[in-house]
Each structure stands twice: as C-alpha cells, then as structure tokens.
Amino acid sequence: MLQIDAWKRWTIWLTVVVGLALALPNLFYTRVEQHNDAVKAIEAGADTSENRAAEALWPSYLPSGLVNLGLDLRGGAHLLAEVRVEEVYKSRMEALWPEVLRVLRAERDTVGTIRWNSAATDQGELRVRLVSNSDAMPRAIELVNALRQPVVSLTGAGTHDIEVSGEGDELVVRLSEAEKQATDDRTMQQSLEIIRRRIDEVGTREPTIQRQGFNRILIQVPGIGSAAELKDIIGTTAQLTFQPVVGRTDNANEVAGAGNEVLPSAEDAGVYYILEQSAVVTGEELTNAQPSFDQNGRPAVSFTFNPGGARKFGDYTAANIGSPFAIVLDNEVISAPVIQSHIGGGSGIITGNFSVEESTNLAVLLRAGALPAGMDFLEERTIGPELGQDSIEAGKLATGVAFVAVLGFMLASYGLFGVFANIALILNVALMFGLLSMIGATLTLPGIAGIVLTVGMAVDANVLIFERIREELRTAKGPARAIELGYEKALSAIVDANITTFITAMILYVMGSGPVRGFAVTLGFGIITSVFTAIFVTRLLIVTWFERRRPKTIEV
Known part of the structure; x- marks a missing residue:
C-alpha cells in the first residue's frame, strides 16, 4: 500500500524547514555578517551605539550561522612556513x-679538569672534555645520567x-x-598555538592554520591586506606575566581597587581573578617550560627563569608561601597555583590534576611568549578581493548553468515526476x-566545484527510481504498486552508489588538506542531503499528489 x-x-x-532556516542567513550575507561581528564586539565589552545598530540588522530569534568564505573567495594572504626545529x-x-x-664540579677530585666544547651545541650535542686519568669517564657518565628525565609523550613512554x-x-x-x-612535536604545537593566538587577536574570520608534513605550517587568512602584513602579525610577541592574586570573583565588573585589575x-x-597589576616576573624572563612529572609520578610542568627572573621569583615565593599566584597570558589567567615552598634557583614545578596532554598544553602556553624557533617562509601569496569576487561570480555562473541544465533534463524526461525531482x-x-x-564550514572554490558536482549527482537517485517505476508499469501493475516497488527495488542501488562515493569523500578529507578538504566537505554533505531528498522528499511529494488525484494511470 502506497502510504x-x-x-x-x-x-x-x-x-x-530547519534546513531552510539554517540556510536563510546566507541570502542576507552582509547584514548577518555585520550582526555577528557586532554581537561579538558587544560581548567583548564594546557596547556602542554603532554596534547596537549593526546588531539590529538581523533578528536575534533567527539562526545567524553563515558559510564562511575561504581565502580564494574573500581574498587574503597565504603563507607556507618551515620551522627550524633544530x-x-x-x-x-x-x-x-x-x-x-x-654535578661534575661537585666531584672535581674524581673527574678532573672540565673543558666545554660550546660549538657542539649547534648539532644538538653537549661535549665536555675531561682532563684527568682514565677512571674519570665512568664516574662522569654516572653523574650526568642522574640528570635524565622521562620523555613526556605517549610514544616515548619508558625512555629518557x-x-x-x-x-x-x-x-x-x-x-x-x-x-x-x-x-619536534612540542615545537610545532607551540608554533601553531602562538600563530593562532596572534592571528585571532586581529579579529580575522576563519583563518586556516595547520601543520603540513614534518616541520611546515600552512597559514591562510581571509580578509587581510597582504602577506607582509600577515608576517608582521605572526612576529608579534605574546604577553606573559606572573602576578600576585588578590582574590577571586564571578563578577566581571568587580571593583578591583587601586593598583589591581580583574582578568x-x-x-x-x-x-x-583580582590581581595586582605589577607583575613579579614576565615571560621575557622565562627561558624554558617543559612537561614533566612530580615526585609522585603525576604529570606536571617545570619552568626555568633567567638569573634576573630567578632572583625576583625566589624572593617572592619565599615571602608568600601558601598564597596563590597567577600565570597570565594575553590578559587571561591560564593557571593560578598555590606556592607550596620557596622556589629558588630559577626553576620550579606546577602541579595539579593534569593529564599528560594537559601538562603539555600548559607548557605550550607558558612558552607562548615567543616563537620557539625561527621560520623560513617558503611560499607567499596575496589574493585580492577582486579576484575573490570574480571566483564567486564564476562559481555562481557554473552552479546556475548546472541547475538549469539538470532541471530542464528532468522536466523533459519525466514530466510531472521530473517537477517533483526538481523541487527536491x-x-x-x-x-x-x-x-x-x-558547522561554520568554510567554502572555497573547490567547494563550489563540489556543489556543482552534487547538483549533477543529486538526480541520479531519482533517475534510478523513475526508471524502476517505468519497468514496473510495463508489467501491468497498478500505479500505486508500481511506485511502491520502484522505491523499494531502487533503494539498494542508491545506497550502494552513495556509500561508495561518501567513503571517497571521507578519504579525501582525512588524507587531503586545504582545497581538497573543502571539496570533500561539500561533496560529503551533498551526498547526505541528496539521498534524503531523493528517498524521502520526492516520495512524500509523489504520495501526497497521488492521494489527492488518485489517477488510474501515470506517465513517467
């Protein structure tokens, strides 16, 4: 029974209806974009009349998510950087x-005179010449081996x-x-984190910052003026400070008092947190921060200051045992540990309920005051907004031509059923x-190609169904039974064809990057929506029409 x-x-x-409501903001792209920018600015504290006027451009009760335009559509800057991890x-x-x-000087009588070959550090080695008898080497090796620490990584468990x-x-x-x-992994992670934080500060939309290969980073920022401007932004140093904690509150407008601030x-x-504005030490005095383990074998973070920072930090911790102090990065408190004891010698350890990943991330944030290593820019491109607009117009034209051709073909081939397919x-x-x-996806030019391909592929399922209905009609079955069998017998072919294509899209997304991923995203979503509209929407349209007209015969 057809029902x-x-x-x-x-x-x-x-x-x-939900899908149409989510897609609606893209028809009013500029207005919704201004509305979204104003909302973010107001939430950040910039509650001005201009922002309120921009916020009113789009009703708050309607969805405001947009398909973000990629670098090749909006224009912007593209950099490919190689990090000198060595x-x-x-x-x-x-x-x-x-x-x-x-440790060697502590037993100078045993190991003899010590001479350091400083040039060896360029190759990642430390060479110390021992001028003494031959029995000194085993003892020296034993002493230095005591400095070994476990490697803090999932792949390096059990090694030093x-x-x-x-x-x-x-x-x-x-x-x-x-x-x-x-x-190497920490260096790349740190570089990615610093670059992302620097670019996020200038308010660009949907930047692409991702690792490529072993030691390269791809940076694409839509809407920025030039590649030189982007390099200047990346070179900005993050602001890291260690500040005394006065108190804690849940009120962002708390009166901090003279010499204090709320972060x-x-x-x-x-x-x-209510903090004293004057920092004890700053990130400029931090020389290193590494994930480590505390005396109980739990993940922690160790850090080291230069001599000036070590003296100031040691004096402060000696006078404030039991008090918290805040680690502030770019005006955000990333951690507020309690001082357990005097921390002298310029080094200390931050303990807490960390996982290995969390301790690694905290170490990355602590070191985020400057790039960990130099970068060589292998590729630079600036794409003007005019070229991006040309790409958008070309994409619209290609999609429009594909739409008209497909709609015309389906109407000419299947008549009224073709109309149902065109609506779907x-x-x-x-x-x-x-x-x-x-999901806030970014649309690129290859993504538009994926949409055009989806338009061509979307009617495949309907063609399979309609041709199957034609075959069932030739066996002298009634129209209701022919429609029902057409959908039932074509379903397996539709599912098989689309599953294999969807698997291909997933492989492209996982293995590819940049433009390939953009194509894979639109292709994958297009497969999902085309299967839904072909199997459910067109069937619902045909059943609704059939229930009202009750035709004795049908022409497909």
Missing part, C-alpha cells in the same frame, strides 16, 4: 650545561630525554631520538547550505 505514516511526514517536513636542540643543550657543570656516552676523553650528551621527536580565567568560564533538487542545495552553516 507514509503521519509522524514520518511531519519529521520530513520539519527537517526541511634550533631548539641547541637551546636545550645550552640550558642543560649549567646542571652538567654543577638524554643519552650519555664517552668518546675518548670527551663526555658526550645527546638528546635521545624519542626526546627529539617529542621536542578572566581561561579554564573556568565565568570565573575572574532545489531543497537539496538549500539543505546542504544549512548543514555547512550549522
């Missing part, structure tokens, strides 16, 4: 030298950060391969934009 339950009909139409090895060795010197050996009269200290890999917590939404095709594109708007 659809009432609850199924309501579900189908409700899904269509520079970090040298700094690690230079930071290790004072500790090695300390340094390897110590003797070559003739030279004591050689190298970073282990596991530590090099962990250091939000980066970890807990709605929590604010229009809804299909609208639902696809609704999905893209809901």
Whole structure:
C-alpha cells in the first residue's frame, strides 16, 4: 500500500524547514555578517551605539550561522612556513650545561679538569672534555645520567630525554631520538598555538592554520591586506606575566581597587581573578617550560627563569608561601597555583590534576611568549578581493548553468515526476547550505566545484527510481504498486552508489588538506542531503499528489 505514516511526514517536513532556516542567513550575507561581528564586539565589552545598530540588522530569534568564505573567495594572504626545529636542540643543550657543570664540579677530585666544547651545541650535542686519568669517564657518565628525565609523550613512554656516552676523553650528551621527536612535536604545537593566538587577536574570520608534513605550517587568512602584513602579525610577541592574586570573583565588573585589575580565567568560564597589576616576573624572563612529572609520578610542568627572573621569583615565593599566584597570558589567567615552598634557583614545578596532554598544553602556553624557533617562509601569496569576487561570480555562473541544465533534463524526461525531482533538487542545495552553516564550514572554490558536482549527482537517485517505476508499469501493475516497488527495488542501488562515493569523500578529507578538504566537505554533505531528498522528499511529494488525484494511470 502506497502510504507514509503521519509522524514520518511531519519529521520530513520539519527537517526541511530547519534546513531552510539554517540556510536563510546566507541570502542576507552582509547584514548577518555585520550582526555577528557586532554581537561579538558587544560581548567583548564594546557596547556602542554603532554596534547596537549593526546588531539590529538581523533578528536575534533567527539562526545567524553563515558559510564562511575561504581565502580564494574573500581574498587574503597565504603563507607556507618551515620551522627550524633544530634550533631548539641547541637551546636545550645550552640550558642543560649549567646542571652538567654543577654535578661534575661537585666531584672535581674524581673527574678532573672540565673543558666545554660550546660549538657542539649547534648539532644538538653537549661535549665536555675531561682532563684527568682514565677512571674519570665512568664516574662522569654516572653523574650526568642522574640528570635524565622521562620523555613526556605517549610514544616515548619508558625512555629518557638524554643519552650519555664517552668518546675518548670527551663526555658526550645527546638528546635521545624519542626526546627529539617529542621536542619536534612540542615545537610545532607551540608554533601553531602562538600563530593562532596572534592571528585571532586581529579579529580575522576563519583563518586556516595547520601543520603540513614534518616541520611546515600552512597559514591562510581571509580578509587581510597582504602577506607582509600577515608576517608582521605572526612576529608579534605574546604577553606573559606572573602576578600576585588578590582574590577571586564571578563578577566581571568587580571593583578591583587601586593598583589591581580583574582578568578572566581561561579554564573556568565565568570565573575572574583580582590581581595586582605589577607583575613579579614576565615571560621575557622565562627561558624554558617543559612537561614533566612530580615526585609522585603525576604529570606536571617545570619552568626555568633567567638569573634576573630567578632572583625576583625566589624572593617572592619565599615571602608568600601558601598564597596563590597567577600565570597570565594575553590578559587571561591560564593557571593560578598555590606556592607550596620557596622556589629558588630559577626553576620550579606546577602541579595539579593534569593529564599528560594537559601538562603539555600548559607548557605550550607558558612558552607562548615567543616563537620557539625561527621560520623560513617558503611560499607567499596575496589574493585580492577582486579576484575573490570574480571566483564567486564564476562559481555562481557554473552552479546556475548546472541547475538549469539538470532541471530542464528532468522536466523533459519525466514530466510531472521530473517537477517533483526538481523541487527536491532545489531543497537539496538549500539543505546542504544549512548543514555547512550549522558547522561554520568554510567554502572555497573547490567547494563550489563540489556543489556543482552534487547538483549533477543529486538526480541520479531519482533517475534510478523513475526508471524502476517505468519497468514496473510495463508489467501491468497498478500505479500505486508500481511506485511502491520502484522505491523499494531502487533503494539498494542508491545506497550502494552513495556509500561508495561518501567513503571517497571521507578519504579525501582525512588524507587531503586545504582545497581538497573543502571539496570533500561539500561533496560529503551533498551526498547526505541528496539521498534524503531523493528517498524521502520526492516520495512524500509523489504520495501526497497521488492521494489527492488518485489517477488510474501515470506517465513517467
């Protein structure tokens, strides 16, 4: 029997209405974009009459999500940077030298005279020449091995950060391969975090910042003037400070008092800290921060200051045991630990209920005051907004031509049933934009190609169904039975064809990057919406028409 339950009909139409509502803001792109920018500005505290007027351009009760325009459509800057990760090895060795010197000097009578080959740090090695008898080397290796720390990474479990050996009269200290890999990952993660924070501060929309390969970073920022401007933004130094904590509140407008300020917590939404404005030490005095483990084997973060910072930090912690102090990055409190004891020597440890990943991220934030290593820009491109507008117009033209051709073909081939398929095709594109708007996806020129391809593919399912109905009509079955069998017998072919295409889209998304991902996203969403509209929407339209007209015969 050709029928659809009432609850199924309501579900189908409700899904269509929600999809159309999500896609609606894209028809008023400029107004909604100004509304969204004004809302963000007001939430940030810029409650001006201009922002209120811009906020009123779009009703607050309607969805306001947009399909963001990518670099090739809006214009902007493109950079491909290579991070010189080897520079970090040298700094690690230079930071290790004072500790090695300390433990060797403690037993100078055993190890003899110590001479340091500073040039070896360029290759990530620390070479110390021991001028003494031959029995000194084993003892020196034993002493330096005591400085080893476990590698803090999931892949380096059970290994140590340094390897110590003797070559003739030279004591050689190298970073282990596991530590090099962990250091490379941390360096890239830190670089990504710093770049992202710098770019987010200038308020650009939907930047693409992602790691490519071993040591490269792809940076695409729509709406920015030039690649040179983007490089200037990336080079800005983050502001890191260590400040005394006066109190804690949930009121952003709390009166802080003279010499104090109120800053939000980066970890807990709605929590604010009252801090003294004068910092104890700043990020400029921080030389290193690494994930580590405390005495109980729990993940923690260790940090080191330069001599000036170490003296100031030591004096402050000695006088304020039991009091909290705040670690502030870009005017946000990222952590507020309690001082447990005097922290002298310029180094300390931050403990808490951390996972390995959380301790690594906190170390990244602590080091985010400056890029960890230099970067070489391998590729620079500036795309003007005029070229982006040309791409949009070309995309509109291509999509329009595809629409007209497909709509005309379906109408000429299947008559009234072709009209139903065309209605479903229009809804299909609208639902696809609704999905893209809901997740805040970025539309690129390859993404437009995916939409055009979806328009061509969307009617495939309807063609399979209508041809199957034609075959059933030739067997002298009634029209209701022919329609029902047409949908039932074509379903397996439709599902098979679209599942294989969807798997291809997933592979493109996982393995690809940039434009390939943009194409994969629109193709994948297009497959989902086209299957929904072909199997459910067109069937509902045909059943509704059939119930009202009750034709004795039908022409497909």
